[in-house]
Amino acid sequence: MSRETLEFQAETRQLLQLMVHSIYSNKDIFLRELISNASDALDKLRIESLINKELQVDTDDLHIELEIDKDRRTLTVRDNGIGMSHEDVVSLIGTIAKSGTAELLRKLRETQDAGASQELIGQFGVGFYSTFMVADRVTLVTRKAGESQGTSWESAGEGTYEIETLEDAPQGTSVTLHLKPEDSEDQLFDYTADWKIREIVKRYSDFIAWPIRLGGAEAPINSMKALWARPRSEVSDAEYHEFYKHVSHDWTDPLETIHMKAEGTFEYEALLFVPARAPFDLFTRDGKRGVQLYVKRVFIMDDCEALIPQYLRFVKGVVDAHDLSLNISREILQQDRQIQAVRRRLVKKVLGTLKDIKTGDAEKYGAFWAEFGRPLKEGLLEDAENQDTLLELLRVTSTAAESTSLAEYVERMKDGQKDIYYMTGESRAMVEKSPHLEAFLAKGYEVLILTDPVDEVWVERVTEFEGKPLQSVAKGKVDLGESEIPPEQAADFAPLLTWLGTRLEDDVKEVRLTARLTTSAACIVGDEHDITPTLEKMYRAMGQELPHTKRILELNPAHPLVTGLRAAHAAAPEAASLGETAELLYGLALLAEGGDLADPARFTRLLADRLATTL
Known part of the structure; x- marks a missing residue:
């Protein structure tokens, strides 16, 4: 020894x-x-x-x-x-x-x-x-x-x-x-x-x-009585709560209990719980997910992933099937049609329960969303069958509300507004200060503010809600009615736009005028189907190198810097200072959206030199 x-x-x-x-x-x-x-x-x-x-x-x-x-x-x-x-x-x-x-x-x-x-x-x-x-x-x-x-x-x-x-x-x-x-x-x-x-x-x-x-x-x-096998009327809330603590190793009471029994060709009982608080490993790669699987009261396995999708990994509990073999393997479970049918019913039951909470107790649902809204949004990428339900459950921040559903947003849409406007970004503060919002806020349009990493992905998959298209305010051209650029103004700026497009061709694929700006000189937008800069960063952080996506530089034709640049270019199109001004204009637009400068040292030197001439 x-x-x-x-x-x-x-x-x-x-x-x-x-x-x-x-x-x-x-x-x-x-x-x-x-x-x-x-x-x-x-x-x-x-x-x-x-x-x-x-x-x-x-x-x-x-x-x-x-x-x-x-x-x-x-x-x-x-x-x-x-x-x-x-x-x-x-x-x-x-x-x-x-x-x-x-x-x-x-x-x-x-x-x-x-x-x-x-x-x-x-x-x-x-x-x-x-x-x-x-x-x-x-x-x-x-x-x-x-x-x-x-x-x-x-x-x-x-x-x-x-x-x-x-x-x-x-x-x-x-x-x-x-x-x-x-x-x-x-x-x-x-x-x-x-x-x-x-x-x-x-x-x-x-x-x-x-x-x-x-x-x-x-x-x-x-007593050794299986709670899930007893009628719900015979089980107290205290017994449910203690059982939840046993299967989850959580010390808090669950937010909601789901007790269901299925009879017919494939019989099973399920006792599921929605936790009140997110576990520490909710977003770790090796975090546990799934529920316990029993067959005829005999424990088979912990964390049965075949029964619960990844986006509902916070759900805990037990499923007791009557007609499975006791030595069934995880591999067989993944392919078993009956198990897949059980999975679909469990998912619909959980989502239906969440809808009931959302309808009946706004405060309780708000507490749930604060803890589990982010993983639930992953379902918009994984579960096309339940996409409509998930969109109903969605809660987001907007320029008009701390928390809103898409249905509530649609109710508040202005007369004649066709699209649901949104903008993604790294933080709410960054989005709210973005030049992309200027004209929308000036005209009273509400814009959804999406700052979770998963938001960057699901908005590419979900194209509409209740027949209303989802439109990014930082992508493509926007239709703001009478504020569109008049043809004669576009013609006046055409030489400058052509010159800037050539000067900045390594960074942008087009330079154009826009009506989306009211106070800023310029902003950078993507084409309708371009990948966003934030998503590009996410892929690179995961080791996936992507070709650089050139975007579009949009100019505010009413801003003094832009009108002054047009006049200077018309007077002396070959002046060296024009090229530096073009670089500064692009860099300012990039910084305004929270982007990264390719050469910060050069940008600061050009800016310092330009400021020095004003003293």
Whole structure:
């Protein structure tokens, strides 16, 4: 046997200190977290035994056992599940190997509210560390199914932990909490009392599918009733909420519960939840998605991606199918027609529920959209079948409203307005200050402000809403009625436009007059089907090099700089200063939309020289 002392990862150590020294109003949740982990381990062993026929394990009496020792003041949670290897223990407990940990620590330090701290910890899936709220020392003994050696792990939640290889350890995992003294000022309850342990299990873990036994008794202290198999009228909101916390490892109540049962050629029950808060890994590449899949009450797999599309990856819950094989693989699921039919029904049910919330409770839907609006918009790229519903659910900012639906925008459209106007950009402030909006705001037209990265993509796919075309104010020509450029004015500027087009041919494909500007001298727009600069940046950031898209320089014929440039060009078309003015004019238009100059040093030198001549 080899025993070694290792240091916690720095961020893990900081988190442990916060957990140990923070004051929580409800410390009982430590037991829920340990039981939930034990249940997961039993689920994993059951499915591994079905997949791996060479694995020699006894699955006849899978259970969770709670053992109290009043004299030693210990509480042990033991399971005979899948267990962990030495490497698993180091990586899963000695290190928080998850992105976003630093952000969790920052938020925990900022919040002074105990409830808010619990919610944050739940979001980041570090429930095991809650044991140090009630224990001075924690000992873990585990052996992975199929391996001969076990591992012991022990820590007082300070800077180090001890780990040892064991030649003899039972399969599964036991976690022993060496509880804080009973008279400790922050210990509200005695966790060596049978009644207290029974109360916690009844409140938080009654629905666990495996028997939970206390003190060696054969009779389980939980009912083991599958909530999804019970009529909705027989399940309380509190039971739904606790089940959600079990399947999601979130510590907050869900925003909405969806309980459905399908009968007919393919029977199944589903219990789905829309969370109240986005998980930390919502936008990470390796973030988990999907719901748990059961077949006839037998757990098959976590994160069944075949049942839930990527854009609904925040939905948690359980689907229990009656007619699938117990050893069905993920590959088969992706191709199974029945599963695809279930997926379509689940998606329609979730989207229908969101529509009901939107119609019946604007504040609740606003809270949902703030957390999950961005991934929901991804559905406009992935799910053509439900595009109309997704457009109804869409909420965006506009020049007239902090939050609006497309239907509300259409109701406010001016008489004679044919298009739904929008502009994409990196931020609301940048869009609102863009010269592209000037004429639209002057004439009282409302413009949608789209600043999420996904907005750049979906507006290219969605062409209309309720028969109204979507039109970018930064692309193509705009029809603003009587403000269009008169032919005689266009003729007066034609020589200048031709000269500028030649002078700036490396950067732009056309120079023309526009009615979209009222105060700015110039702006840069794209052709109707051009890729936007922001989208071009996104592709390059992902390693996809694209050919540079030349755009169009539009000039305001009423601006003194433009009229002065026309007069100067007419008087001395070969003057060297004209070329520098053309560069400055283009650079100013580029900067106004938040673009990047190809040669900032040259631009600043030309601008400084020009300013110097005015002094």
